[in-house]
Amino acid sequence: MTRPAMFSLAAAILWGVWALMAKLSADRIGHWQSALIYSAISLLTILALTLLNRADLSSMKTSGIMLAVASGILGGFAVAAFQKAITIGPLSTSLSLTALYPIIPVFYGIMLLGEEITVTKGIGMGLAVVAGVMLNL
Numbered sequence: 001m002t003r004p005a006m007f008s009l010a011a012a013i014l015w016g017v018w019a020l021m022a023k024l025s026a027d028r029i030g031h032w033q034s035a036l037i038y039s040a041i042s043l044l045t046i047l048a049l050t051l052l053n054r055a056d057l058s059s060m061k062t063s064g065i066m067l068a069v070a071s072g073i074l075g076g077f078a079v080a081a082f083q084k085a086i087t088i089g090p091l092s093t094s095l096s097l098t099a100l101y102p103i104i105p106v107f108y109g110i111m112l113l114g115e116e117i118t119v120t121k122g123i124g125m126g127l128a129v130v131a132g133v134m135l136n137l
Contacts, residue, residue: 023087027087082098100132
């Protein structure tokens, strides 16, 4: 297994456990409280990893910073929407539908970055969309 595949698999497993814990915590302490606590702890985790890896913060470009800020704002709204979805609905349908989000950047990659997609991957994405719809019926 390649390193990118190992990290991707780790992320998928961690996000799966995270979603379950987010649902359970929201049921116990509330939607906004849960999102605030796990987001704050996430920030501290990233800060610790940044320091441990001695990341160079002095040579950051303004355009990269602005994109990161926009990404953070969008990510915050996405977390809030996801948290609301799992609070008012079942985890199984909320999670299966939001798990289709990678299809959106793939389309942007094709349209804006000139990336190519194989027929097999295209069929797989189509089947994922069908599965997402079927899981929410």
